[in-house]
Amino acid sequence: MSDQVNSPDPATPETKAAKAGPDQADDRGRPAYGLGQAFRDTILEGRTVTITVLAFITAFVIGGLLNAFTNTTVLHAWGNFFSAPGHAIAAAWDTAVGAYVEMFEGSIVNPHTVAALFQQASIGAAIHDGYLAAVFNPLSETCVQATPLILAGLAVALPYRAGLFNIGAQSQFIGGIIVATFLGYGVSLPPFVHVVVCVIGGFVGGAAIGWIVGELKARTGAHEVITTIMANYIMQYFLAYLLSFGYLMQAPHTTDEITAAIAGNAHLPHLFGPSLRINAGFLIALACAAGLWWLLTRTTTGFEFRSIGRNPSAARVAGINVERNWVLVMLLAGGLAGLSGAAVVQGTDFTLNFQSYGTYGIDAITVALLGFGRPLGVVLAGLLFGAMKAGAPLMQAATGTPVDMVQVLEAVIVLFVAAPLLIRAMFRLRAARGGGVGGVMSRGWNA
Amino acid sequence: MTATEDLRPVDLDLAAKPPSSTFRRWLAPVTFAVFGLVNIFVLGTYSHHGDATFAFSQPFAKVSVPNLTLPAAITCYVCGAITLVIAVLRSFLPFGQVQKRAAIAAVVFLFVVALLCWTDAGLSTSFNVVNLLQGTLAGSIPIMLGALTGVVCSRSGVINVGIEGQLLLGAFTAAIVASGTGSLLLGLLSGALAGSLVAVLLAVFAIGYRVDQVILGVVLNTLILGITGYLYDALMVPYANTLNSPATFSSIKIPLLGDIPIIGPVFFDSTIFLYLTYIALAGVQVGLFSTRWGLRTRAIGEHPIAADTVGINVIAMRYRNVIVAGLIAGIGGAYFTIGSVGSFNKDMSSGEGYIALAAMIFGRYTPFGAISAALLFGFASQLQSIMSTLNTPIQSNLLLMTPYIVTIIVLAGLVGKVRGPRSEGIPYIKA
Numbered sequence: 021m022s023d024q025v026n027s028p029d030p031a032t033p034e035t036k037a038a039k040a041g042p043d044q045a046d047d048r049g050r051p052a053y054g055l056g057q058a059f060r061d062t063i064l065e066g067r068t069v070t071i072t073v074l075a076f077i078t079a080f081v082i083g084g085l086l087n088a089f090t091n092t093t094v095l096h097a098w099g100n101f102f103s104a105p106g107h108a109i110a111a112a113w114d115t116a117v118g119a120y121v122e123m124f125e126g127s128i129v130n131p132h133t134v135a136a137l138f139q140q141a142s143i144g145a146a147i148h149d150g151y152l153a154a155v156f157n158p159l160s161e162t163c164v165q166a167t168p169l170i171l172a173g174l175a176v177a178l179p180y181r182a183g184l185f186n187i188g189a190q191s192q193f194i195g196g197i198i199v200a201t202f203l204g205y206g207v208s209l210p211p212f213v214h215v216v217v218c219v220i221g222g223f224v225g226g227a228a229i230g231w232i233v234g235e236l237k238a239r240t241g242a243h244e245v246i247t248t249i250m251a252n253y254i255m256q257y258f259l260a261y262l263l264s265f266g267y268l269m270q271a272p273h274t275t276d277e278i279t280a281a282i283a284g285n286a287h288l289p290h291l292f293g294p295s296l297r298i299n300a301g302f303l304i305a306l307a308c309a310a311g312l313w314w315l316l317t318r319t320t321t322g323f324e325f326r327s328i329g330r331n332p333s334a335a336r337v338a339g340i341n342v343e344r345n346w347v348l349v350m351l352l353a354g355g356l357a358g359l360s361g362a363a364v365v366q367g368t369d370f371t372l373n374f375q376s377y378g379t380y381g382i383d384a385i386t387v388a389l390l391g392f393g394r395p396l397g398v399v400l401a402g403l404l405f406g407a408m409k410a411g412a413p414l415m416q417a418a419t420g421t422p423v424d425m426v427q428v429l430e431a432v433i434v435l436f437v438a439a440p441l442l443i444r445a446m447f448r449l450r451a452a453r454g455g456g457v458g459g460v461m462s463r464g465w466n467a
Numbered sequence: 468m469t470a471t472e473d474l475r476p477v478d479l480d481l482a483a484k485p486p487s488s489t490f491r492r493w494l495a496p497v498t499f500a501v502f503g504l505v506n507i508f509v510l511g512t513y514s515h516h517g518d519a520t521f522a523f524s525q526p527f528a529k530v531s532v533p534n535l536t537l538p539a540a541i542t543c544y545v546c547g548a549i550t551l552v553i554a555v556l557r558s559f560l561p562f563g564q565v566q567k568r569a570a571i572a573a574v575v576f577l578f579v580v581a582l583l584c585w586t587d588a589g590l591s592t593s594f595n596v597v598n599l600l601q602g603t604l605a606g607s608i609p610i611m612l613g614a615l616t617g618v619v620c621s622r623s624g625v626i627n628v629g630i631e632g633q634l635l636l637g638a639f640t641a642a643i644v645a646s647g648t649g650s651l652l653l654g655l656l657s658g659a660l661a662g663s664l665v666a667v668l669l670a671v672f673a674i675g676y677r678v679d680q681v682i683l684g685v686v687l688n689t690l691i692l693g694i695t696g697y698l699y700d701a702l703m704v705p706y707a708n709t710l711n712s713p714a715t716f717s718s719i720k721i722p723l724l725g726d727i728p729i730i731g732p733v734f735f736d737s738t739i740f741l742y743l744t745y746i747a748l749a750g751v752q753v754g755l756f757s758t759r760w761g762l763r764t765r766a767i768g769e770h771p772i773a774a775d776t777v778g779i780n781v782i783a784m785r786y787r788n789v790i791v792a793g794l795i796a797g798i799g800g801a802y803f804t805i806g807s808v809g810s811f812n813k814d815m816s817s818g819e820g821y822i823a824l825a826a827m828i829f830g831r832y833t834p835f836g837a838i839s840a841a842l843l844f845g846f847a848s849q850l851q852s853i854m855s856t857l858n859t860p861i862q863s864n865l866l867l868m869t870p871y872i873v874t875i876i877v878l879a880g881l882v883g884k885v886r887g888p889r890s891e892g893i894p895y896i897k898a
Contacts, residue, residue: 086694090701185681239490240879245628245681246828247878249821250871257871261864382689389682422700424813427693434686439676 068392071443075436078446083429084116087421091115119421126414127162127407129155153295158410160296164368166406168193170305171360172380173387173398174312175226175353179244180393181316182349183329188233188248189357190381191255192226196358198259199225201365201372202269204282214285215366219304222362223355229255230354231347238343244350252381260374269372277374288367301363306399308356313395325349357384379427386434405430491879498876499554499570502578506547510585514539517589521596523729530728539588546577546584571877575843579850586854599846599853600733607845608740608806609634609816612799613823614830614837615751616662619792621832622755623785624768626892628684629669630796631820632691633662637800639695642811643703645713645804654713654805655739655798662797663790665691670789674782677894688820696813703811711810716740740802747795752834764788768888771895781895796820825874832887844870 088094089112097104097111125131133154140146147153172189179186200222209217229251236242262269263277271280288299316322327335328342336342360380365372387405391397408430412423436443443449519539523532553570556562562570587594613630620627640661645654668687672678703711719742721735734741755761763784766774771781803815822844823837830836847870851863 086697090698092705187685236875236879240494242875242878243828246825247875250825250875253818253871254868254875257864257868261862261868264862264864382685382692385682385685386689389686422697424693424696424700427689428697429693431686431690431693435672435678435683435690438682438686439672439678441676442672 070449071440072390072437074443074447075433078436078443079429079432080120082432083425084120086428087119087425088112088116091420115419115421119415119419119425122415122418123408123411125158125411127158127411129158133157150295153293156292156296160292160298161410162403162407163298163302164406165409166402167299167301167305167363167367168360168380169383169387169406169409170399170402171308171363172357172384173391173402174305174308174395175230175355175357175360176384176388177391177393177395177398178312178316178325178356179349179353180388181329182325182345183332184237184244184346184349186230186233186248186350186353187245187381187385188229188251189353189360189384190377191248191251192229192354192357193361193380194255194259194377195229195354195361196222196224196226197361197365197372197376198262198269199358200362201279201282204286204365204370205280208283209285211285214283215288215300218282218286218366219359219362222358222365224358226358226361227351227355230350230352230357233354234347234350237350238346256377259372259377263372263374271371279372281371282365286366287370288363297368299367301367304359304363305402308359309395309399312356316395321345321348360384383430386430389434390437493558494876494879495567495570496554496558499550499557499574502574503547503550503554506543506550506578506581508547510581511540511543511547514543514585514588516540519584519587519590520593521583521587522593523596525595525597525732528728528732529726532728534593537584539584542584543581546581550574550577575873579846582850586857590857592857594853594857597729597732599849601737602849602853603842603846604733604741605737605807606849607841608744608802609799609819610823610826610841610844611744611838612747612802613796613820614826614841615747615834616792616796616799617824617827618830618832618834618837619751619755619764619795620789621827621891622768622888623764623788624771624781624888624890624893624895625669625673625785625789626680626684627666627669627789627792628681628824629665629687629691629820630684630823631816631818632684632688633665633793633796634800634803634816634820634823635688635695635814636661636665636691637797638803638815639698639800639811640797641801642713642804642809643710646710649714651714651716651805655716655801658801658805659794659797662795662800663793666790666793666796669793670786674785674789674894677896680892692814695811699811699813707810713805713809715805715807715809738802738806740798740806743798747798748834748838751795755834765888767895768890771890775895775897782897785895796823799823828887829874829877840874843873 089098091111094108094111094115097108101108133151137146137151137155140149140151143152172193175189175192176186200218203218203221204214207217208214233244233247233251236247237244260277263279264270266272269279270276271278288301288304290296291298291300291302314322316326324335324340324345327338327340328345332342361377364376364380369376383405387398387401390401390404391399405426408426412426415421415425416423517539518536519542521535521537523535524530550573553574557567557570583594613634616633617627617630637658641654641658644657645651648654665687669680669683672683672687673680699711716738718736718738724735725731727735753761755764763774763779767779767781767784775781800816804811808815823841826840826844827837829840829843830838848867851866854866855863
């Protein structure tokens with residue numbers, strides 16, 4: 021077996037399973053090598069960072085090509101390729117890059133707002149007139165978009181570490197948002213208390229849905245992939261049902277499927293004044309990520325979660341109650357997705373309509389996969405996808421590139437990250453010494 | 468490597484051991500009893516006084532069948548009582564596999580009868596059963612074809628969660644080609660090929676690069692959703708007249724068979740898609756269980772090492788099966804556009820690929836089982852759309868929810884544990 025562990029063959033799933041990350045690379049028994057060598061190896065070998073960066077580059081190239089070859093102006097220019105070849109190539113380049121530039125300006129920083137800031141007479145006046153806020157608005161929007169993505173991403177990442185695949189973040193999100201919204205407009209409480217009550221309500225609402233899925237798996241062996249997909253539809257219709265009757269949750273004096281607005285006391289407080297939308301939800305998301313990291317790496321419960329994720333039969337033999345842990349994992353995951361719902365309704369939307377769940381369920385999966393199921397990775401992946409979501413509307417407005425581009429980029433990035441063997445083959449990387457990117461462990465449907 | 472491969476089935480058994488419990492034992496009887504009580508106390512008590520009338524023939528049919536009129540409330544009570552009897556029998560008699568399924572079918576049937584009586588009670592219009600069944604069959608075509616694709620892939624040892632993407636790309640491509648070329652047959656063909664294209668991606672990543680197949684399927688679906696949405700905005704909206712206004716296939720009535728009362732209009736008066744579904748069903752059923760190909764396919768899904776030992780090229784066969792099966796789902800996708808609505812819309816398949824996946828598992832990985840399960844989903848949505856036109860007091864969202872709840876209950880052990888092919892989802896690494 022030791023032969024196998026040290027063999028450069030990245031193919032064996034067992035090897036991958038045993039070494040899910042580069043931090044566990046086993047270099048003992050090899051001659052020590054210098055910093056330069058280590059640096060070169062890091063680049064040339066298929067390690068996590070290299071693979072992820074290359075996956076990004078590949079995805080953005082593919083997205084750029086897609087953009088350049090579907091844009092009507094560019095297609096027209098290609099039609100005149102033989103008379104003006106330079107023009108066609110320039111038009112394709114401008115379209116592809118222009119879209120990314122707009123996305124960047126909408127999500128990180130827009131140079132025009134920075135220039136405008138520096139043209140102001142005094143810093144006091146600049147703040148007063150909102151020029152400073154304008155500079156930070158893209159970053160604030162990125163954080164706002166990232167908040168529910170991080171929380172929902174954690175809701176997929178935690179079960180993933182425990183060997184469960186939670187496709188039902190959407191159902192748990194809906195469960196959470198229903199309870200949070202109801203508490204938001206249905207009761208009246210003092211300022212701070214109301215926020216806390218709603219957030220806890222969101223957690224409980226999501227956890228209830230997750231708990232049912234976990235309980236079903238533990239008691240009957242019903243596969244969580246199917247039960248969570250079914251739960252998504254059930255909760256979707258349940259939400260529509262609640263919103264279609266005045267005596268349930270529909271707002272009074274309307275025929276729209278929408279609830280009344282939640283009370284001002286239940287709004288999550290803004291972090292940097294009312295002109296930037298960034299709110300305490302972002303802090304909740306970061307706190308949850310930190311808490312999850314602590315749970316997974318520093319507690320017995322977390323150890324049990326990871327054990328059943330690695331090898332449920334070994335965990336069972338070691339005396340771990342696998343079924344009980346499945347229930348607990350799904351309950352916590354559901355709670356996290358529920359918090360995501362609470363963050364949306366209390367942070368930005370303030371009302372609940374029949375489409376409030378958006379695409380968070382699917383986005384959560386891509387975020388969790390890109391983050392390799394680790395809390396820090398989920399935060400980074402959530403910020404990245406949040407930035408793309410924040411920049412997309414500006415991109416569409418300025419260049420006419422449809423916002424669906426973001427979804428294409430997300431999927432391609434995750435596809436390549438999940439297929440390290442492919443990236444290695446494409447860029448002719450060596451197999452990592454003793455591990456490298458483990459890739460995604462393939463489990464059967466029956467496990 | 469071979470040694471570790473051999474260990475796996477044992478691992479799976481330990482991991483998947485369902486703890487037998489009183490929960491499972493009482494699940495079926497209790498569920499049945501709930502249905503019986505609903506029949507009596509909800510549908511029976513709250514139905515309007517009067518009769519429910521059911522029509523069994525469409526206008527202008529050559530042979531007309533007389534309408535059936537039932538007293539609504541009493542029918543509900545009778546249905547409920549029979550359901551309760553079944554529940555009691557189920558809890559105390561040792562039911563075999565066949566009886567268990569028959570019991571479920573009977574309970575569902577009685578519930579539907581009671582529901583229809585309740586819906587139509589006291590209304591002047593009669594409830595046309597033939598329309599309901601015809602719509603069910605047509606509306607379930609994408610789910611049925613998707614589920615058949617799933618069956619072939621699973622039996623070959625590859626989990627296909629990407630059915631949704633195959634349907635969606637099939638719908639998109641069929642619309643754009645049929646509209647651009649003006650040929651419906653070309654549209655159908657290209658739709659099928661589009662389904663196969665997604666299958667190529669699935670096969671390359673799952674079989675070649677050994678990506679986790681459930682994750683891969685979800686990611687592929689996201690990718691296709693993004694790409695079709697993107698192209699819809701970028702190409703189909705600005706050039707709607709040339710790229711997104713395909714014609715649709717019209718119904719073909721099969722001579723003689725199509726004139727049989729009830730059965731004729733339901734089974735033999737539909738678009739080419741339904742007939743293709745029959746062919747696909749027969750093909751997969753016969754292929755899987757009566758041919759050498761089927762035996763080999765099931766072998767590489769159950770125990771690829773054994774199959775390899777006797778000289779079957781596992782990898783090549785998996786590639787081939789997954790890619791060819793993609794054609795079936797592609798046709799199912801084409802139905803969305805050139806089979807029913809015509810023009811393409813964003814996220815047109817709206818999750819039916821996932822339902823097809825559930826139907827496949829629900830149907831225990833058999834072609835006929837998968838088709839029956841697909842029809843159950845199609846029936847519920849068709850029932851809902853007819854009921855909404857009848858202006859009944861039923862809440863359509865609650866009705867739409869039922870097939871999903873039923874699926875969960877069934878998976879939770881109403882028919883015993885559903886066991887897939889043993890090596891499903893595990894990439895084969897040639898030793």
